[in-house]
Each structure stands twice: as C-alpha cells, then as structure tokens.
Amino acid sequence: MFDTALTTSDLLFMAKGAGMTLAVTGIAVAAGTLLGIVLGVVRVQLGPVWSAPLTFLLDIFRSVPLLIQLVLGNAFQAIAQFGWEPFTTSCVILSLYTAAYCTEIVRGAIDAVPATTRRAARSLGLNWSQDMGYIVAPLAARIAMPSWIGLTLGVLKDSSLILWLGMIELLRASQIVITRLQEPLFILMICGLIYFLLSFPIARLGGYLEKRWSPND
C-alpha cells in the first residue's frame, strides 16, 4: 500500500517554489530576449569585425557555467555595493545569460533571410527600419522560433541554479521537503512532473506557431 507523509501544505510550498521558478524564468526570458534582439541586430549591422568585442563578451556568458556566473555576479554586486536582493541578482544574471544565447539566435535568423528578398523590399522604397519591421522580423521570427523555444526551456530548468543564491525555487523547495520527509524519489518525481507541466505548454506553443506559419511556406 502506497503511503506518504506529504501534505497539502508541502505541495503548496513546492507550488510556491514553482511560482518563483516561473517568475525568474519569465523575467529572464523577456529581458534576455529583448536585449538579445537589440544585440543581434547590432551584430548584424556592425558586421563581424566591428562587433568582435561584443561577440567576445557574449562568448564569456555562453562559455562560463551559469553557476559560476551566479556566484561571481552575486559577489560583484556585493563588492560594488549595489545592495541587490538575491532575486534581482538572479534575474540580472539569468537575463544576461539568456541574452548571450538569444543574440546568436537572432543574428543567425536575420542572416538567414535571403539578401535578394531584402533587396526587393528596399527596391520598393521601404527604408531600413520598414524592411526590418515588415520583412526581416516576421521571416527571422519563424527561423528563430524553434531555437528560441529550446532556449526558453533551457533557462526554465537552468533557473534551478539560483538556489545557490539562497532562492527557494522549485528544486530548492523540493529539497527542503525531501530533507524533512526523507522521501526523495517520490518528491523528485513530483518536482519533475511540475517542471514538465511548466515546460509542456511552452514546447506546444512552439509547435503551434510552426504549424500556424507552415501553410504559407
């Protein structure tokens, strides 16, 4: 007979952790995507040579493990006396981490829009920003969508590392419950299930958008 000491309040505690995971992920993905779009466009406009310093900076964010970035970021903000809450630090670091990946996705997607199509747009009298807005953005968005969904799902799970800054997100909440109840397998299964429930709609959103756009291709 299956027996567990897990109570509703434990589940609520884990749900609150999931809420934190969602909040941090939501902020990081939103801010990181906006910054990534700006930096991606800048990279394309500047060309590989002039954007080399930016590329190098972004490479650092993509190469150093997120855990190290979080710990170092937290230490630096303390040294610089920013006085940030761990929540703020977590959001800032995760946003930069997301932006570093998103910049590459955006750059690749813009480059994948055929130059001849853009030339045709410009030949009709559209200026640069109209070309970007009406031609490049919709076409690049389709190209970028699968990678961006992958990035978002990755950030959702990587956000568990903010527990090292003392944040109680889903994984940390689950650990606390495990420590108290000593039912690791069962609780980790629930934790995994919650991650799945958070991720699944995002993955489906990607599938939905691809399907919606595909009849036109």
Place this chain on the structure above:
Amino acid sequence: MIEIENVRKSFGPLEVLKGIDLTVKKGEVLTVIGGSGSGKSTLLTCINGLEPIDSGRILVDGTHVHAKSTDINKLRCKIGIVFQQFNAFPHLTVLENVTLAPRKVKKMSRAEAEEIAIKQLNHVGLGEKRDVYPSRLSGGQQQRMAIARALAMSPDYMLFDEVTSALDPQLVGEVLDTLKMLADDGMTMILVTHEMSFARDVSDRVAFFHQGVMAEIGPPKQIFEDPQNEETRKFLSNVR
C-alpha cells in the same frame, strides 16, 4: 528621362562597368543584351541606387541617384525593378505583397492601396489569386506578382533584370506577354534579357554590352540584322 554619364563600377578588382554613357527617354523601351558578366544587371541595380557607383553619375528626371542629399527611398518609388529571382515576401498573401509598399512608403490607406493592388493584379492576370500565399503560385505567377508589386507604386520607369531566366520554358510566355502589355501602355522600360526575339519585338533600341562596355546601341533592326560591332556579331551568332 534616365541619364547615365560615364558610370564606372567595380566589385573588388573586377571592373564591371567601364564608363557607360546612355540616355533613356520617357516612353522608350530599351533592351540590354550581352553575355554574362557584361555588366548589364549591375547597371540596373545602380540606376535605382541599390548599388553604389565608383564614378560618373546617374540622373533620373534630373535627380542625382547617388548624391547624399537624394532621398533614395522617395526616388525608388519612381523606379520599379523586377529581378530574376521572384523575391516574393513569403509571409504575406499576394494582395499584401502588392499593398505593402503603397501603404508603408506612400502612406496610402488600406482601402486605397488594395484598390490599386487589385487593379494591378487583374492587369497581370492574378486577380483570382489575391488571397493565396506566394508558395501556392507557379514561378510565372510569382514573377507576374512581382511585376504587379512594382507597378502598384505607379513608377515612371520599370527595370527588368532577366525576369524570365529562372522560369520553366512554358512559363516564359506569360511573363513576356505582361511585359509586352506594359510596353504597349507606353511605360518607360529598361529590360535586360536573353529573349532575343522578344527584344526585337518590343524594343525601341537595343544596347549590346560586352565586358563592361556598351559596344553597340541602335534600333533592333540594325542590331539584329546588321550589327556594326564584331563582338555583337559574335554574340548574336552564338545565341541564335
């Protein structure tokens, strides 16, 4: 009037236009023929400012195309260009492809732009296809859509850059018919083409380009029947 004065243009070490002088009057149909790499397509992209030039100047109705002070986007409304690749905007329906520039560049209302677009689509025989996406069109239909898209800006000049080269042979006719219709309507056109018999039918003048130089220009009868230049003769005997 399009005035081209001693235009030179290089891509790296390769000089593709070696001092071109040419004037195209209002209502004239000029066909440019020549081998690949002769600079004829480059000339078209220079005329509407898509390519910068190294020296010389190009004037369209007296406006210096490559001057910094020129509002190139405004000037491009006057000069339609259609390319070898159809360059449809794949995320927009046929109607949206055609209305985009009138709405965004000329700031027309949607209704106004659609009225013009539908007229142009009917003109090129695509009235029925207005709500489909370009991927559902054949190559010939896509190219006719590209022509309607350029015409919707009510240009004074139309440039056609080998518009039939990427088409299956059986689709070439429908596009040429559209061009013929435009020529009959009195549109000022510069056509770069490999369709020699078509060039002969519609052109007021034919220019032969060879290695970045305009080797010969004259009425189609002269160019095709009695070419003066040795290179023209060689080229025509090869394509016939």
